[in-house]
Every structure is written in C-alpha cells, then in structure tokens.
Amino acid sequence: MIGLDKNVHDFAIRLLLAHGKTIEFYGPADITRETTGAIVNAANSSLLGGGGVDGAIHKAGGPAILAECRQIVNRIGRLPAGKAVITTGGRLRAKYVIHTVGPVYHGGNRDEAKTLASCHRESIRLADQHGLDSLAFPAISTGAFGYPVSDAAPIAVSSAITELSSVPHVLKVRFVLFDIPTLRAYVRAAEKLSHSNTVPPFQIEKGS
Numbered sequence: 001m002i003g004l005d006k007n008v009h010d011f012a013i014r015l016l017l018a019h020g021k022t023i024e025f026y027g028p029a030d031i032t033r034e035t036t037g038a039i040v041n042a043a044n045s046s047l048l049g050g051g052g053v054d055g056a057i058h059k060a061g062g063p064a065i066l067a068e069c070r071q072i073v074n075r076i077g078r079l080p081a082g083k084a085v086i087t088t089g090g091r092l093r094a095k096y097v098i099h100t101v102g103p104v105y106h107g108g109n110r111d112e113a114k115t116l117a118s119c120h121r122e123s124i125r126l127a128d129q130h131g132l133d134s135l136a137f138p139a140i141s142t143g144a145f146g147y148p149v150s151d152a153a154p155i156a157v158s159s160a161i162t163e164l165s166s167v168p169h170v171l172k173v174r175f176v177l178f179d180i181p182t183l184r185a186y187v188r189a190a191e192k193l194s195h196s197n198t199v200p201p202f203q204i205e206k207g208s
C-alpha cells in the first residue's frame with residue numbers, strides 16, 4: 001500500500017543542529033529494519049532477551065546477538081539500568097546493536113528520569129566510540145517498563161540533543177517509533193524543546 005509505505009519511510013520531523021547533525025523522528029515504523037550503523041535495544045538487565053522491541057531484535061537478528069550478550073554477562077554480570085553495551089547486529093541491516101536498560105517506572109521519584117537520560121547518553125557515546133555516524137532509538141521504557149510516553153519523550157529527546165551535540169563522530173540520531181501516539185508525543189516534545197534554552201539550539205524541518 002503506497003499510503004502505508006509513505007508513513008513507514010518518511011520522517012515526521014527532523015531537527016537540524018549545529019555542524020550538520022540531525023535528529024529524525026519516524027513512525028509508525030519497525031526499528032529492526034533500520035539501516036543506521038546501530039540500533040538501540042530496550043533490554044533488561046539479564047541481557048538474555050524478552051518481549052517487545054527486545055524480542056523483535058533478537059528474532060530478526062538471529063542467535064549471534066544472544067551469544068555475544070551471554071559473553072558480556074559472563075564478563076560483567078547483569079547490566080545496570082542506564083548503562084549500555086554493544087554487540088554485533090547479526091542478520092540485521094544495522095551492523096551493531098546497542099543494548100541499554102531503561103528504568104522501570106515507579107511513579108517518577110526513583111531517579112527514573114536520570115536513568116532514562118543516561119540510557120540515551122551512554123548509547124550515543126558507545127556508538128561514537130565505535131566510529132559510527134548514525135544510530136536509531138526506540139521509545140525506551142515506555143512499553144513493559146511503564147514509563148508514561150508524555151514524560152519519557154522530553155527526557156529522551158533532550159538527552160539525545162545534548163549528547164549528539166558533544167560527540168565527534170555520530171551525525172544522525174533517529175527515533176523509530178512503533179505507533180502514532182508515541183510518534184506524536186516525541187514530536188511534541190521536540191517542538192516544545194525548540195522554544196526552551198535547556199538544550200543546544202536547533203531548527204525544525206517538517207517531513208511529509
């Protein structure tokens with residue numbers, strides 16, 4: 001269907017930052033089909049897979065990803081929330097998967113916002129350390145982990161803007177959002193941030 005393809009492939013909005021860096025918002029879309037250098041997985045601390053986007057990534061990428069996750073767990077133990085590690089992308093089009101663990105939402109008074117910001121910061125840093133020029137995020141913590149999307153979106157977007165502005169290699173961040181309400185929440189968060197002085201300045205380009 002042409003209409004559906006248009007939705008899947010066209011960005012909703014794009015943020016134009018200094019030095020040619022961009023942040024794009026896509027949806028409804030499936031992150032396992034992304035062509036960025038890395039895709040970010042909303043994992044859990046066991047790193048051994050699960051449902052949601054985690055299950056979809058392991059299913060699409062094949063067993064090589066889980067094998068590397070096991071090696072990482074053998075080396076460092078469980079991955080704390082807010083941290084990130086990198087594995088192969090297996091059969092995915094993206095060369096790497098960056099696994100990060102978002103906070104479980106308990107009402108907002110257990111440093112959930114700090115932890116969610118850290119997921120985005122650490123993932124972008126890790127991609128940068130691997131010399132990647134692009135990575136794609138899902139809406140971390142907003143599914144099984146229960147973070148309200150309207151609260152998670154401004155944290156995710158502002159953390160991405162701030163970190164992208166300060167790393168040397170990564171030029172593009174994509175938010176690949178699975179459903180329209182989530183896409184809308186992220187776009188709204190970006191529009192609000194464009195009027196604030198809490199993040200480095202950017203222009204907004206509308207998609208189709």
Ligand code: AR6
Nearest residue numbers: 030031042044050051052053054056141142143144145178
């Ligand atoms: N592409 C993009 N986004 C997706 C996809 C996909 N293929 N599939 C789901 N989403 P969740 P969390 C969206 O639950 O809240 C797992 O079991 C989904 O609609 O995947 O961080 C892990 O193992 C939602 O908007 O992640 C952990 O135990 C977003 O991805 C736990 O869930 C996040 O939903 C992590 O929970």
